[in-house]
Amino acid sequence: MLDFQLSEEQETLRKTVEEFAREVVAPQAFASDESGEFPYEVVRQMGGMGLFGLPFPEEYGGMGGDYFALCLAIEELARADSSVAITLEAGVSLGAMPLYRFGSEEQKREWLPRLTSGQALGAFGLTEPDGGSDAGATRTRARLEDGEWVIDGSKSFITNAGTDISCLVTVTAVTGLGVGGRKEISSILVPVPHSGFRVSKKYSKVGWHASDTRELSFEDCRVPEENLLGEPGRGYANFLSILDEGRIAISALGVGLAQGCLDECVAYAKEREAFGYPIGRNQGIAFKIADMEMRAHIARLAYYAAAAKMLAGRPFKKEAAIAKLYSSESAVDNARDATQIFGGYGFMNEYAVARHWRDAKVLEIGEGTSEVQRMLIARELGL
């Protein structure tokens, strides 16, 4: 307890990914942000390094690490490029993790090796055009007919579903009515491409330009009955637990972005001069940077603490919500201050801080909005 020093292996992993992010990820970030093209080559190399397999056992092609190792990798990638970091985060914690946690042995053997090697990507379709926060309000339906699930409905803002290497979407759908007329929600695996399943063209987004985000539609989309993931009617509970973990990973992403802003500002404040001396000598600038350091530091401790609880098998819902909330708000704050410190250059897309500023906002929205995190924390306090 009271020691958040990384172990030697964790530190080596962190350093390796830091080096990769500096040498490979950062140099392509501006171009793929401008073009909106998915960074296939970077993802291929990340696959080679085993990043998509970090928290999975070797029998499924994983690296035998844990969820915290994944978070360290996500943080380092996000220091350079959030689009790349979210591709890993969503690929692992939304794409592969539901299969690993709830899949049958057969499903795991069929899908996990491709996902954990990064050769293919899985997506998780929960949010719908009519609502994401109220996930229980799912309208997509699936009915059993002649040994097949017939899926109808649509999903919005889904990450990693429309790339050339996307191979699978896990969708939540209403599969019946339970006791008291409550909707029974289940998760179903849909291999892609698949007849009756369509991905829209990419959204035009404020940030995360190189990350793949699509609207999905299902129209008489038929998959075998065995494609049910986990028990029928457990879909809702299952994805809530997946989202709890995912919040720690999103928190790591926010910390990375907050740290990336800080790195840029420390260097810039020493080198940029106004009135004949470096702007960092003004307290107005130095104090902003001190606050940025404070936020990144506390946010990091928050996700380390949540991950420690999770890996110890203790309840971590509240800690995960706190980490996600604080990190995403810190990311937005740091990005805002960083663009300010960069002055006019901070408004130019060529500068990393401008991209960080556009990439930060979605962290307060995706995988549970800040309001939802506050709801969760309040609920844990019995309110």
Next chain:
Amino acid sequence: MNIVVTVKQVPDTWAEKKLDPSDMTTDRATVDNVLNEMDEYGVEEALLLKEAHGGEVTAVTMGPDKAVEAVRKALQMGADKGVHLCDASLHGSDALQTASALAKVIAPLNPDVVIVSSEASDARGGVVGALLAEYLGLPQLTLARKVTADPGGGTVTIERQTDNGYATVLGKLPVVVGVIEKINEPRYPSFKGIMAAKKKPLVTMTAADAGIDPGSAGPSGAYSEVDEAQPRPPKAAGQVVKDEGDGGAKLAAFLADQKLV
């Protein structure tokens, strides 16, 4: 194939490099140290040879305690074994002494191929590879931008980079091969590699273990000595090429002059 690759820990390329004023040796204590970037290409090439022909890769270094990290990085990338020659008496060795000491460690390993990179980014002597081949009594193939081995036929063929192209050179095993950075794209260690590295054999040897004569080691036995050093002068102003219709030609001439094209 039994492959040996030499690695060295050097001050990080980003760090300001200094000499320790007390003995005019590289200051390794006050900077971040990393695996010599050029050696990453050597390790990668060793691993590619092993992947193509089977066998084993042993990474060898000579240096202070912390230099073991260079071997560890090689193990994380996939090398099978490591040897760290570490002895206070070796501090301040020059290129000849270094090559001679490395040869003492490498010869008993009976390698088929010894891979070295063309230089380390700290001293930049670029001679240890050649000296090592001499001490080992092996032929050397240098400036390799491509290596193909034929263990059955007992040969290695390289493409040797030259100023205006390349030459194909064939050597008989065992052989020392010097690689350049064009040769491959070094891999980043995977987490599995990082974890596995902890369990791989890593031997630490003293000068005595390696059979190095204590009298010949260190500054007193050195053939060369650094008397004096000056910090690099500040960057001079660049040269402005004025375009009078022939700017392109002038630029090309400048680049050719600097041997950049």
